[in-house]
Amino acid sequence: MTDILRIKDLKVEFVLPHMRVKAVENVTFRIGAQETVALVGESGSGKSTISQAIMGLLPKAAQITNGSIIFADPDKPGTRVDIAMLDRSGAQMRSIRGGRISMIFQEPMSSLSPLHTIGDQICEAVRLHRKVGNSEARELAKEMLTLVGFADPKRALKTYPFELSGGLRQRAMIAMAMVCRPALLVADEPTTALDVTIQAQILRLIREVQSELKMSVLLITHDLGVVANMADRMVVIYDGRVVESGRTDDVFINPGHAYTQSLLAAVPHFDMGPDERLKPLREIKPKTGSLLALNESEDDPREQTEVPPSLALHPSMASEPVLAVRHLSKSFTQRKGNWFKAEHHSIPAVSDVSLTVNRGECVGLVGESGCGKTTLSKLIMRAMDPDDGSILFRGESGQMTELTGLDEDQLNPYRKRIQFVFQDPFGSLNPRMTVQDIITEPMIIHGVGNSAYHRKMVLELMEVVGLDPRFLSRYPHSFSGGQRQRIGIARALSLKPDLLIFDEPTSALDVSVQAQILNLLKDLQRDLNLTYLFISHNLAVIDYVADRIAVMCAGRIVESAPREQLFRNPLHPYTQALLNAVPFADLDHPLDFNKIMDGKASDPARWPAPFTINRNSDPKMMQFAEDHFVRAERADFTEIAI
Amino acid sequence: MLTFLARRLFVMVPTLIMISVLVFVIIQLPPGDFLSTYLNELQSQGEAVDPAKIEFLKHQYGLDQPLYVQYFDWAWGLLHGDLGFSFEYNLPVTEVVGDRLWLSLVLNFSTILFIYIVSFPIGIYSATRQYSWGDYGFTLLGFLGLAMPNFLFALVLLYYANVVFGTSIGGLMDPEFINQGWSFAKIMSVVEHLWAPVLVIGTSGTASMIRRLRANLLDELGKQYVVTAHAKGLSPLKVLFKYPLRMALNPFIADIGNILPQVVSGSVLVSVVMSLPTTGPMLLTALQSQDMYLAGSFLMFLALLTVVGMFVSDVLLAWLDPRIRLQGGVGK
Numbered sequence: 001m002t003d004i005l006r007i008k009d010l011k012v013e014f015v016l017p018h019m020r021v022k023a024v025e026n027v028t029f030r031i032g033a034q035e036t037v038a039l040v041g042e043s044g045s046g047k048s049t050i051s052q053a054i055m056g057l058l059p060k061a062a063q064i065t066n067g068s069i070i071f072a073d074p075d076k077p078g079t080r081v082d083i084a085m086l087d088r089s090g091a092q093m094r095s096i097r098g099g100r101i102s103m104i105f106q107e108p109m110s111s112l113s114p115l116h117t118i119g120d121q122i123c124e125a126v127r128l129h130r131k132v133g134n135s136e137a138r139e140l141a142k143e144m145l146t147l148v149g150f151a152d153p154k155r156a157l158k159t160y161p162f163e164l165s166g167g168l169r170q171r172a173m174i175a176m177a178m179v180c181r182p183a184l185l186v187a188d189e190p191t192t193a194l195d196v197t198i199q200a201q202i203l204r205l206i207r208e209v210q211s212e213l214k215m216s217v218l219l220i221t222h223d224l225g226v227v228a229n230m231a232d233r234m235v236v237i238y239d240g241r242v243v244e245s246g247r248t249d250d251v252f253i254n255p256g257h258a259y260t261q262s263l264l265a266a267v268p269h270f271d272m273g274p275d276e277r278l279k280p281l282r283e284i285k286p287k288t289g290s291l292l293a294l295n296e297s298e299d300d301p302r303e304q305t306e307v308p309p310s311l312a313l314h315p316s317m318a319s320e321p322v323l324a325v326r327h328l329s330k331s332f333t334q335r336k337g338n339w340f341k342a343e344h345h346s347i348p349a350v351s352d353v354s355l356t357v358n359r360g361e362c363v364g365l366v367g368e369s370g371c372g373k374t375t376l377s378k379l380i381m382r383a384m385d386p387d388d389g390s391i392l393f394r395g396e397s398g399q400m401t402e403l404t405g406l407d408e409d410q411l412n413p414y415r416k417r418i419q420f421v422f423q424d425p426f427g428s429l430n431p432r433m434t435v436q437d438i439i440t441e442p443m444i445i446h447g448v449g450n451s452a453y454h455r456k457m458v459l460e461l462m463e464v465v466g467l468d469p470r471f472l473s474r475y476p477h478s479f480s481g482g483q484r485q486r487i488g489i490a491r492a493l494s495l496k497p498d499l500l501i502f503d504e505p506t507s508a509l510d511v512s513v514q515a516q517i518l519n520l521l522k523d524l525q526r527d528l529n530l531t532y533l534f535i536s537h538n539l540a541v542i543d544y545v546a547d548r549i550a551v552m553c554a555g556r557i558v559e560s561a562p563r564e565q566l567f568r569n570p571l572h573p574y575t576q577a578l579l580n581a582v583p584f585a586d587l588d589h590p591l592d593f594n595k596i597m598d599g600k601a602s603d604p605a606r607w608p609a610p611f612t613i614n615r616n617s618d619p620k621m622m623q624f625a626e627d628h629f630v631r632a633e634r635a636d637f638t639e640i641a642i
Numbered sequence: 643m644l645t646f647l648a649r650r651l652f653v654m655v656p657t658l659i660m661i662s663v664l665v666f667v668i669i670q671l672p673p674g675d676f677l678s679t680y681l682n683e684l685q686s687q688g689e690a691v692d693p694a695k696i697e698f699l700k701h702q703y704g705l706d707q708p709l710y711v712q713y714f715d716w717a718w719g720l721l722h723g724d725l726g727f728s729f730e731y732n733l734p735v736t737e738v739v740g741d742r743l744w745l746s747l748v749l750n751f752s753t754i755l756f757i758y759i760v761s762f763p764i765g766i767y768s769a770t771r772q773y774s775w776g777d778y779g780f781t782l783l784g785f786l787g788l789a790m791p792n793f794l795f796a797l798v799l800l801y802y803a804n805v806v807f808g809t810s811i812g813g814l815m816d817p818e819f820i821n822q823g824w825s826f827a828k829i830m831s832v833v834e835h836l837w838a839p840v841l842v843i844g845t846s847g848t849a850s851m852i853r854r855l856r857a858n859l860l861d862e863l864g865k866q867y868v869v870t871a872h873a874k875g876l877s878p879l880k881v882l883f884k885y886p887l888r889m890a891l892n893p894f895i896a897d898i899g900n901i902l903p904q905v906v907s908g909s910v911l912v913s914v915v916m917s918l919p920t921t922g923p924m925l926l927t928a929l930q931s932q933d934m935y936l937a938g939s940f941l942m943f944l945a946l947l948t949v950v951g952m953f954v955s956d957v958l959l960a961w962l963d964p965r966i967r968l969q970g971g972v973g974k
Binding site: 055057089094095096097098099102103105107110111112113114115116117124125128129160162163173176177 | 870885968
């Protein structure tokens with residue numbers, strides 16, 4: 001038998017005092033030697049329970065009530081161990097766990113102990129499973145840290161996890177899992193919490209380490225893009241059952257089960273036609289009522305005449321700008337995120353950002369974590385004061401008003417014109433308020449309408465976001481993530497804002513729910529003629545919703561262009577790196593791991609010549625084509641701010 | 643790290659000066675002074691007092707001087723280890739306090755030790771076996787300990803010791819050793835008597851410590867790094883001690899600054915009830931009779947303990963937790 005792991009008829013139940021809840025049932029699949037198998041499913045599908053069962057890490061209440069997990073260790077040919085039968089904290093299970101089967105986790109931020117050095121935590125794993133001395137263990141740890149790409153492994157041994165970036169922590173985590181040279185690596189969403197460029201690096205690393213150590217990988221993920229690029233075979237889990245399994249290319253080309261088909265249809269991809277829609281599992285049909293629509297048309301009679309979409313892209317010809325940000329800058333005083341040294345620096349979070357959002361358009365702002373996109377949105381909301389630059393906003397009067405320098409009272413009328421939808425649907429709704437109160441609150445704060453108007457508006461908003469009005473007296477905890485996000489959208493719409501800012505509204509959601517929300521946003525924008533500033537790290541999502549896209553890196557906008565142009569002809573090296581790093585859920589566009597730059601992509605000082613930003617050169621935005629701007633130093637371009 | 647220590651020590655100086663001023667002002671706030679209280683007492687007993695003698699006493703004690711001169715005299719004395727002169731006992735404060743201070747320290751140190759030794763195993767047990775019968779049992783006991791006033795427990799204990807066993811467990815030593823020099827027998831007698839006050843003073847501390855350790859540890863046990871440690875194949879006990887327990891310790895270390903003065907002053911009621919020769923009751927009477935140097939020295943001593951305790955806990959925290967050591971001063 002060449003299979004390393006064979007799972008047969010696995011059933012795991014949670015045994016609670018008065019009931020038994022089935023987590024997974026009838027799960028059967030196998031992992032061959034040196035093979036990568038992807039376990040695909042949405043949150044709550046039971047894929048993590050399967051990985052926990054393999055590792056013997058199931059929570060106390062969970063019991064394996066049926067089936068077997070046969071592990072055949074290639075180092076000990078002929079032996080077979082049924083992990084399902086072993087005592088979870090017994091000596092035999094413990095020698096397999098960490099020694100022969102290792103695991104890496106989703107959250108690199110919290111999965112390493114903050115109180116112990118990287119070296120301590122890796123050496124501990126070595127010494128547990130191998131009879132080696134302290135110095136030998138350090139040597140092995142150093143070797144493994146070199147393999148996972150630490151430039152200076154000797155120093156890395158002495159660093160604490162919080163001194164490392166997310167990507168480096170995940171590398172350290174991989175080193176820790178690999179150091180005993182396991183036969184099987186269980187990777188539970190190893191790149192979900194990472195940026196795309198980092199994700200590509202980590203995926204490449206897992207591949208390299210896999211061939212170096214000749215091990216098998218069980219990759220647990222919800223990202224079909226990752227599956228297409230990594231897995232030999234895939235197993236699709238839905239509601240605790242395997243609905244489909246087979247070779248990755250077979251499943252992608254010819255998905256047999258309806259769930260797999262809908263999963264594939266729900267992923268946004270780059271070569272979608274302008275009118276092509278994502279297909280979520282359940283579509284929301286927003287119904288626009290009189291209150292929202294009426295007001296829009298009164299406010300802006302011009303909008304009723306159809307503007308051809310191509311024209312809407314040109315700021316000069318399109319409708320008036322709602323928001324114009326000019327040369328905005330903000331810096332924080334912070335200890336530098338340097339590896340080993342503590343130095344206090346003034347870190348520019350946002351520098352020289354100019355951005356225009358026209359009425360009725362959706363501007364996408366894309367960038368990796370820490371690039372300053374959230375700071376920018378906070379500056380626009382005036383939750384923070386900018387150091388420099390101007391924010392012009394078209395208020396009710398129809399005049400562009402300078403928002404910087406206004407005090408709290410003067411800002412108040414503008415606050416209700418700009419509304420915000422947050423990333424975390426769980427943290428952004430007060431758990432002690434009913435949905436009714438949550439949606440009504442902005443209207444009460446700003447003294448809009450009377451209570452009859454509030455009631456009518458809330459009912460209409462619920463219809464708009466596709467929620468049953470009977471839910472109004474419920475509390476947020478009884479809703480799913482996607483439903484909560486819709487409540488957040490309803491709340492943001494309640495004041496009929498001129499500008500809606502979305503900060504990663506779908507990054508906490510599953511793909512099918514994400515498709516649902518994205519479609520809802522598109523429909524609302526079309527029906528109510530809304531204006532969006534859409535912030536995301538996910539290029540495919542931005543591509544799906546945005547008309548114009550601005551790419552942000554290290555606090556600056558490096559390229560901005562209409563959507564098709566940006567994807568067809570990316571000019572800036574960072575934009576190119578970003579596009580190269582996105583794993584497509586499409587077998588015809590595999591990731592080119594050779595093109596991935598190790599951390600160079602997001603360092604402005606290491607961009608090639610006309611784009612370099614360092615002490616000597618600080619390029620401005622140059623116009624390349626109509627409405628296509630790049631931050632570059634080029635003598636023959638005249639400087640034009642967007 | 644060294645600059646951190648130096649800066650931290652430097653900050654203690656103005657803090658202590660501020661406290662000493664406050665202490666002095668507060669003691670002087672009630673009208674009159676020790677002499678006037680003393681005079682009133684004598685007069686109420688019908689004794690005649692010679693005004694010349696009072697003037698002489700006032701002059702001798704410096705009570706006729708302006709307030710700030712009195713303060714500087716006192717503060718200057720403190721700096722030289724001279725704690726001043728107790729009016730009530732007619733002795734230097736150092737001699738009045740004498741043994742009492744050491745006995746208090748012994749008693750309170752034993753109490754802290756008792757709290758830690760008892761509460762840690764129970765807290766860990768309660769957290770790792772959450773909602774088991776054992777956990778419920780300890781929770782019940784803990785709440786009893788928290789709810790019952792210390793002095794009441796002391797009275798109950800005294801009563802039953804007397805009725806059931808026919809012994810007196812009051813005091814910190816057998817009566818024959820009081821006012822005697824230290825000897826081995828006296829030490830043994832102290833040790834024999836120590837358990838009752840330690841038990842009485844320690845119960846509520848133990849109970850609250852168990853609850854807090856349980857809550858802290860439960861928070862940590864669910865964290866991802868604990869799962870990582872399990873995934874390495876560590877044995878459950880090793881995981882517990884190396885990772886979550888160490889994380890759960892921080893609040894306790896941060897608490898040292900509070901515990902030190904609390905145990906010195908907090909046991910006043912119990913000491914009165916059990917007639918323990920500790921500093922608590924003495925501070926009480928000193929404040930009542932406006933024996934200003936005695937009270938002032940006590941209060942300064944408590945302040946010093948607090949400040950030093952805070953310093954110790956800061957240093958320990960920085961030493962134990964690299965995040966505090968290396969990330970301090972991150973400004974947003």
